[in-house]
Amino acid sequence: MAMASNKTKCFTCNEEKITYPCRGCSKEFCLMDLTKHQQILNDELNYITNEYNEFKQRINEQKQNPQNHLLIKQIDEWERNSIGIIQQKAEECRKTAMGYLPTYFNNIEQKFNDLSGQIKQIHQENEFNEINLTYYFSNSYLQQYPIEQVTSNSSFACDITLRNAKFTTSTQKRWAPRRTTKESQSMFDLLDAQVFTLNIDLIQTAFTCDDSFYVQRFKGSKIIIIPITKCETNHNETILSLAILLPVQEISVRLVLPGLKTIGAIRIGVSGPSTELEDGRFKLLDLNFASTYVPSSLNEVLADSTTFPIELTQIVNQTDPLNDNGLSTFSGIWSYSFSVNSDELFVNETRYTFFYRTQTNISVTIDENIFYISNVQQPIARQTEVVFRNLLFTIVVLEVFGLVFLVVKLLIIPVCRTINNRIYKKFIKKKQTSPTNDIAVIVVKTNRSSNITEKNLQRKLSTPMIVEQVED
Incomplete structure (x- = not known):
């Protein structure tokens, strides 16, 4: 401080006196007020020195025993809370x-009881044949479509994953919403009309719902404030959850958080409700996705200005009917992708850089892809095709059985009889008289009117014999 001979107004008492300038605050003080001002500065310096000493002492204590660090305690508490929540959900x-x-x-x-009854009935009626197997297999295979309605594995084949479905995936360019020539236009209308809600979770932060933060929407050169639909804190007020209802799908917004408070991690997501048209023929699925970003070290926090670009892509699923006269069903959902480099989101925060932070800005931009993904599900075998093939198979089986019956009746049986008669005649002619016992074998051809017996021949020939009569 320098001495001045001129009289000016004292900054404190506002009187004309000999004043002395303070180079620190560039103000003029009289001698009495200058002494008080100096004492105030000394007190503030002592206060800062004491705060510094206490802070240094706490750092040294935490350095010697890092388990007592507040962050470690918060992690331990988060672990206990998470385990409790998981156990509750598991129960x-x-x-x-x-x-x-x-x-x-x-x-x-x-x-199983129904199947057992059917099997017993088939065995009792003795009607279990190839045609029954064909009908059972074809009907069971036909029911394996569409795959989203199949609730169990295939039990009619060795391959339990056998399905009556084939898929085609393609990427196509989106057309104008006013065009109605496409059958799936109603599905695109539902996708374009879905209301989005932006969900932002600030993790390990001191921000609460009582802070004066707000959301800005950038519309050309204009900046519009949009309201925050929902705000709540979780896990002992260490997580701040915000929900912002977006007026349009393609939008650029920024969350402004004034103050020196920091954010340890962040989760960004978008949600939207489901809708149906024409008794479920067109079905818009729920939209609910989020991505969490955490720093690579404990010394990093979210930067004071970050941007999260989100690109949405429409996915339209078309399911063709089993019958040719049926109508195709459609379902749609949004696919998302984040174009964010996690290493650029977080910075090291020290006690020197902490005081340079005046506010935290979190920007989110949502854009839609000019292409969409088309998934088409079609049956491998339609109902008319299965009925026609079963009919052909039945006709073929019946014709084969009829042909086999005719072949057996007209060809195989007569041939077998002829062969049997020839073998029998040849065997009889080869029988001779045995020399050891002098028994003669005589073959006599007789007719129905003749009356020749074995006793009459033995009386006439006076020798043992065996008489075989063969009718002529």
């Missing part, structure tokens, strides 16, 4: 499964 899932399993087993038992 709820167990109760749900235990309540569903009796019904599941009853349904399986009922199906």
Whole structure:
């Protein structure tokens, strides 16, 4: 401070006195007020020195025992809370499964009983043949479509994943919304009309719902403030969750968080409700996705200005009917992709750089891809084709059985009889009289009117003999 001989107004008492300038604050003080001002500066310096010493002492204590660090304690608390939540959800899932399993087993038992009854009936009626197998296989295979309605594995074939479906995927350019020549135009109308909600979760932060943050929308050269639909804190107020209802799908917004508070990690996501048209023929699926970004080290926090670009792509699924006269069904959903480099989102925060932060800006831009993905599901075998092939198979089987019957009746049986008679005659002619016992074998050809017996011949020839009569 320098001495001045001129009289000016004292900054404190506002009187004309000999004043002395303070180079630190560039103000003029009289001698009495200058002393007070100097004492105030000394007190503030002592306060800062004490704060510095206490801060240094805490750092040294935490350095010697890092387990007592506040961040470690918060992580431990987060671990306990997470374990509790997981255990609670697991218990709820167990109760749900235990309540569903009796019904599941009853349904399986009922199906087994029905199948057992059908098998017994088929055995009793003796009507189990190739035609029954063909009808059973074709009907079971026909029911394996569409795949989203198949709830169990295939039991009619060795390959349990056998399905009556084939798929075609292509990328096509989106057409104008006013065009109605496409059958799937209603599906695109539902996708374009879906309302988006931007969800932002600030993790490990001191921001609360009482802070004066706001959301800006950039529309050309204009900046419009849009309201925050929902704000809540979770996990002992360490996570701040925000929900912003977006007025349009393609948008650029920025969340402004004034103050020196920092953010440890962030989660960005978009959600939207489902909708149906024409009794479920056109079905818009729920949109609910999010991506979490965390720093690579504990010394990093979210930068004071970050941008999260999101690109959305329409996915339209078309399912053709089993019958040629049926109508195709459609379902649609948005696919997302983030173009973010995680290494650029977080910076090291020190006590020197901390005071340079005046606010935190989080920008989110949502753009739509000019192309969409088309997935077409078609049956490998349609109902008319299966019926026609079963009819052909039945006709062929019946004709084959008829042909086999005729061949056996007209060809095989007469030939077998002829061969049998020839063998029998040849065997009889080869029989001779045995020399050891002098027994003669005589073959006599007789007719129905002749009366020749074995006793009469023995009396006439006076020798043992065997008489074989063959009718002429």
